[in-house]
Amino acid sequence: MLYATAGAILLAVLACATHARAEDLPVPIVYLRQQVERPPVLSDLDPVPEDEGIAGATLGRDDNATTGRFLGQDYQLTVLDVPVGGNVLESAREALALSRLVVLDAPALDLLAVADLPEAEGALIFNVGAPDDALRDGDCRANVLHTVPSLGMRADALAQFLQLRRWTDVALLAGPYPADQAWAEALRRSAERFGLSLEDDRPWEFQGDLGRTAQAEIPLLTQDLADHDVLLVADEIGDFGRYVLFNTWEPRPVGGSEGITPVAWSPVLENWGASQLQSRFADLAGRPMRPADYAAWAAVRSIGEGVTRTGSADPADLRAYLLSPDFELDGFKGRPLSFRDWDGQLRQPIAVVQPRAMIGMAPFEPFLHQVNELDTLGRDRPESGCSAFER
Amino acid sequence: MRVLILPLLLLAPPVMAEEIWVTNELDDTISVIDAQSLEVVRTIETGERPRGITFAHDGSVVYICASDSDAVQVMDPETGEILHDLPSGEDPEQFALAPDGQHLWIANEDDAITTVVDVRTRRVVAQIDVGIEPEGMAVSPDGAIAITTSETTNMAHWIDTATHEAFANTLVDTRPRHAEFTKGGKELWVSSEIGGTVTVLDVATQAEKAKLHFDITGVHPDQIQPVGFAFTPDESVAFVALGPSNHVAVVNAQTYEVEDYILVGRRVWHMTFNADGTKLFTTNGVSGDVTVIDVASREARRSIKVGRFPWGAALRP
Structure with a gap:
């Protein structure tokens, strides 16, 4: 504006x-x-x-x-x-x-x-x-x-989905902006929380115009990543992530800020x-x-x-x-x-979507909770450091 | 021998098979089920996204809410031919035919309006402002009161059919879906999909008289979402479809106690009885089938494959 x-x-x-x-x-x-x-x-x-x-x-x-x-x-x-x-x-x-x-x-x-x-x-x-x-x-x-x-709720939804599909080995490319970094941190935390294995974790530093060169550059930039099932991108401002899809060295789905995204609405x-x-x-x-x-x-x-x-x-x-x-x-x-x-x-609930359809709605069935399954997403009562709400 | 039998058959009075008509929301078709053989005997094309379905009292025509065609279609049930459309307002979802057989009360889901149409003159008689996403429609047995429930406003709107004005608005639990009068028009039942309850209202005072709660072992309360329901012909028992819990509740309509739960297909939605009330047919949206329940034993007896996302069900008179 x-x-x-x-x-x-x-x-x-x-x-x-x-x-x-x-x-x-x-x-x-x-x-x-x-x-x-x-x-x-x-x-x-x-x-x-x-x-x-x-x-x-x-x-x-x-x-x-x-x-x-x-x-x-x-x-x-x-x-x-x-x-x-x-x-x-x-x-x-x-x-x-x-x-x-x-x-x-x-x-x-x-x-x-x-x-x-x-x-x-x-x-x-x-x-x-x-x-x-x-x-x-x-x-x-x-x-x-x-x-x-919260970022944690959305990252947990994606992690639940990846665990459900048994795509448990993930690699992460994180953009430079504070929003990218915060989202990357949430993804790392959720990966650990839901038993995913973070095989590689790299900052995104490439500066060129990917609109013209993605097909040439992205395969090389992803060639030496450790073996993974899914490539996660933290690109919350919508900069480079869109060019990563279908240009990776290995044929792998992309998730996080692009591809398979966890959102409150779509x-x-x-x-x-x-x-x-x-x-x-x-x-x-x-x-x-x-x-x-x-x-x-x-x-x-x-x-x-x-x-x-x-x-x-x-x-x-x-x-x-x-x-x-x-x-x-x-x-x-x-x-x-x-x-x-x-x-x-x-x-x-957090929707896990791709641009053309909903893939699923988290929380997913196998993830149980003693009170409310929605509380498998984000910080649950025992994890919370918030005391302002105590009566 | 044949020569002898044929004339006899021709002389016999025609026996029409009892039929259950089911709208398939995502196929733009109606599946016609033979209530005896429990097989689909015809599939009829309709307008886009058919949902509510009801027959004229004499069975001469069938009315279908073709929601995405923005029309109520009038069909000849013999031929399956669309005779004409009624002006319905936008996105008609559900309707109720008044006891006079002449006035059709239609909920226009996208417009927060209830439309009254005269089926003989094919004209809109009135449009009444109601809450957001009107859905459930019912007309009292004496024809004096029409009810619209609005899903987002969470109300039952009580409309005087003579003046076409709402005279009361009753808050109920979240996302009211379906309304039915019972006990000679003394009680109104309203189901709340997200609230997970059925509210029983006293018609004379519009006050809450009872509230039904449901509890199925092994099913999370959030998944118990009451939608369509129907009373047995003697009004002693109500069957309530509980949506994604995939169960139908059996409720004692006198004590308001839930007596049983019957496992049916996935995301059970609406239902109708056969003529003598011995069989109940439920539409199961996600599994794309109809469950046949034996009313006496309260057991599911058969699943009948129909089209995609079966929604409404009606007995052909």
Whole structure:
């Protein structure tokens, strides 16, 4: 997203004015986004939509408003968009003055700064942008719930799939950016957790234009990797990974950031009523629904479900209900979604997909759990270093 | 000898075999099952993505929700010919034919609308705003109340059929799928797929009267997803399809206790009885077959291969 004036904030109120009545319970929600610098990538094939995330929140608001119409609840969504280099804390104060329910799309450091503001005490913040496991671990905050899955949840889903297929020997190529490094670390951890063997682990350092030379270069770059069943790539910005597929020295499937990818949502999902969510979203946004849209939709829908069931828009009431066993959200992934009461993470199935179809939905059947199989993905209660949720 | 027998046969009254009609959502066909021989005797092409299916009370025509064709198709069951389409609104998924046989109440899944169509004039009588993803449809035996359940809004919407206005909206558990009136229209049952329950509502007050929970040994509760259900002709027993748990629950409709679970095909969805209520036919979406349950013994007796993703089932009158 490019805005002419640095520091300017785009403000849009998406109110549902048509049905609102004076006696309705107002439920104001603010969507606060800190834009981030995106490094240049080799291919222009997949631009990131400007309304990524915002469109998902808008659909969630619309879904809530339909229920609210029958129950006398008036859902409003205000979007505060902070450009790269803008002052997120200033906008956060503004957001928290408008509403005690904030959907936050920002990197982990910004998220922590917002959550620790004095104004944020007693508010309820939904993290839809930061996948860092630390935020569900030692850096967790009592006033933050996470609808975006952690890196660990996604990496565990892929590791379960590889173990299920008995493709247990893996090699890893990790890109240079912090997001690549974090994803590579999650993949290494999950490999160990699910008994995969990491046979090779290399940084990606090649600098040329693979759009022209992939067929010549990639076979040589992968020729001396140790024997493996699957080649994992950590390329979260979408730079080199797409050129690795089908150009490897050995005929091997590729997974991780390209090829076989574990995602919270994908346009290829169509079971469990997903096609209805897809078509509602496409009608609204004019494009397919992406994982960031899903996280934002799930956050706003969780608020709606909480308000509907408790009759309250108070953040403390909502937090208590969302963390209770009574809460369940239909996330169109075949199982009810709920929040982990030890770190505030939304437990959810993770789809393992390729670009043209879903391959499978994790957790996979052989991976059992004494409480909830969804807790085989990501940090489980005994592994968590989060203490902010202890009562 | 033949000369003698043939005239006798011709004189005998025609005996029509009892037929169960099953829509195959991903094949755009209907499989017609002979309820005696338990074999597929005909396969009929339909519009795109057929789901809900119901016969006119006199059996003269059959109505089919062809969801992706955005039409309710009216078919001659003798010839399998599509006679005409009814204006249905977009993406019709399920419907209920009112007791008058004239008004078809249609849930338009993608539009958050319930459409009422007069099947004689072939005109839309009314469109009513309901919750998101309307699915379950039912009309009370006296024709006074129509019900739409909306999957994402998690409500049963009570519509006055005279005014075409919703007079009550009742929250139920997550993803309500199917609704049926029972006990002479005094009770309404609503299944919740993700909630894993069936809610029994008192029609006079629209208040919850009972809630059914299900528990199958060895099956995770998340996999127990109630969808279609049906009452025996005497309304004493309800059979409830439990989706990906691959079981049908047998429920005592007086005490609301679950008495039995019957293993059927994969992702069991909807069901219908034969005319005397001795056999129950369930559609199993993922395994692409129909399970025949012997109602008296509560045992699955036969699987019948049909098309891809069987969805709805109806007894031809």
